[in-house]
Amino acid sequence: MFNWYQRYAEAILSVLPAKRLLALDALRGLTITAMILVNNPGSWSHVYSPLLHAQWHGWTVTDLIFPFFIVIVGMSLQLSLQRQNNSGNIAVIKYAAVRSIKLFALGLFLALFYYNFRDPAYNYIEQKLLTLRWLGVLQRIGLVYFFTVLIVLYCGTRGRIGWLIGLCALYLAGMLYLPYQDAQGNQFRGLLEFGNSFAAWLDHVVLGASHVYYRSATPFAFDPEGLWSTLPAISSCLAGVLMAQYLQSERTLVQKIRGLLLFGVVAVWLAELWHMGLPINKSLWTPSFVLLSSGYCAIALAVCLWLCDVKRWRLWSAPFVVFGANAILFFMFAGVAARILMMISVGDTSLHGWLFSTVYQPLFGDYNGSLAFALSFLLLSYLLMHWCYKRGYIFKV
Template identity: 85%
Template sequence: MLSLYRRYADAILAVLPGNRLLALDALRGLTITAMILVNNPGSWSYVYGPLRHADWHGWTLTDLIFPFFIVIVGMSLQLSLQRQSAVANAVVIKQAAIRSIKLFALGVFLALFYYNFRDPAYSYIEQKLLTLRWLGVLQRIGLVYFFSVLIVLYCGTRGRIGWLVGLCALYLAAMWYLPYADAQANQFSGLLLFGNSFAAWLDHSVLGASHVYYRSATPFAFDPEGLWSTLPAIASCLSGVLIAQWLQTERSLVQKIRGLLLCGVIAVWLAELWHFSLPINKSLWTPSFVLLSSGYCAIALAACLWLCDVKRWRRWSAPFVVFGANAILFFMFAGLAARALMMLSVGDTSLHSWLFSALYQPLFGDYNGSLAFALSFLLLSYLLMHWCYKRGYIFKV
């Protein structure tokens, strides 16, 4: 069995271009794998604590997944632009705009891909089109990517650091000091509460209460991928750009790994200290959360570099290379498949609920059954992603 896996892993890694940074590919694959795992439990009533998001302030391992992906976008952006140094800025900006629009459109498509066939009174127009959630994971990636491209193209290292710090400072200035009011003219300022912050007020006012994720939040409905929190999310992406710049220096690999570890540990330590005055909060994407998640991402990349390029232990990364090579396709397939399982019916319940209650729950119990369902979903997804990888099909936007 072990020799079979070795041959399988070697075949996957053999087709990677020689200039690819395997550690980054592996980290991207690990991140998207974790994202799909936590998004597809057998039942949301039975999810182990680390696989849930924090209720509000604070963090879990699950809270680190999306910012890891954003930081990795920044790393990939810097490495890509370095290879396109001879391309005119106008061309790069046009390509970035097209890619961002495609990502945004894919996110909207996912939001629209649902129909409740079990409810004869269900109105797709009223309950889906007219209440479309405009923002989401892919939409945020698209927005963050485009504005990060502009900053990287026209700013050097100091300018990028300045933008990173400036965006976080601007975000905090509004969150702490700008006054806002609810429908009853009650005035607020400086709050970081669920449904009561400047970011929540902005989402409620601009997007509307029926077009965000937390529609029932009071006094303001808001979105965890909302408008104002996009600013520090861009800062997260710029941290990835700076990490990639560090990797492009002339230092030895060991020095680069030590630098990543040192910066990562310091960033995490500072973020945890900052948490006492500025809570770490993913839904608000607070600057302390930027510092924490970017720090842990730097540590994770250092670990992958040590395993892949120092110890030369590479075979473990093969499945994650497959997932990471088609990260957007993987995310889209998982989203569509999960919605299809909810739409298809078995009797008066969804196929998803039936599979969990009739198969996984009796065999494995509540929590283990829910986890086993998510792992099965991953395995089936891998079969498709592996098929695409073997045939050289990479979905690019």
């Protein structure tokens, strides 16, 4: 069995360019795999707590997944811009703008890709098109990517650090000191509550209560990938840029790993201390959350570097390389497939609900059955991603 897997993994890794940073590919694959795993349980009523987001302040392992991806975007950006340094800034900006628009459009497509066939009174135009959620995961990646490109092109290391800190400071100043009011004229300032913060007010006023994720939040509907929290999300991406710069330095590999570990441990420690004054909160993307998630991402990257490039234990990474190579295609496929499972009717329920209640729940129980459903979804996704990888089809935006 091991010999088969060894041959299989070596075949996957052999097509990677010699100078490719395998640790980063593996971390990207691990991150997108975790993202799809937590997004597709058999039943949201039966999910182990580490696979759920924190209810509000605080964090779980699941809360680290999306910021990991944002940090990795920053690392990849720095490495790719080094290869494009002869293209000129205007050409790079145009390329980044097109990529950002495509990512934003793909996010809107996923938001619109649903129809409730089980409800004869369902009105797609009123209940989906006219209540389109403007922002989301892919939209945030697109916005963060574009503005990070601008900063990286026109600022050196000190400027990038300055922007990272400055964006967090600007965000925090708005959250703590800018006044806002609800429809009844009640004045607020400095709140970090669910549905009551400057970020929530801005989403409610600019995007509209019908076009955000938390539409029933009071007094302000808001989006966890909202407008104001995009500022510290750019800081997360800049943290990835700086990590990639550090990896490009003249230090030895062991020194780089030690440096990443030191930064990661100190960042997590400081974030947890800061949590007592400024809560760690993913939905608000607070600066303490930026520090925590960037620190853990640095630790994870250090571990991957140690495994792949120091110990030379590389075979484990092969499946994650497959997922990571087509991360956007994987995300899009998972989103479309999950929606199709919900749209297809089986009796008075969906195909998703029928599969869980008649196959996975009887076989494995409530929580294990829900997890087994998510793992099965991953396995089927892997078969498609492997087919694409084997044929050299990489979906790029």
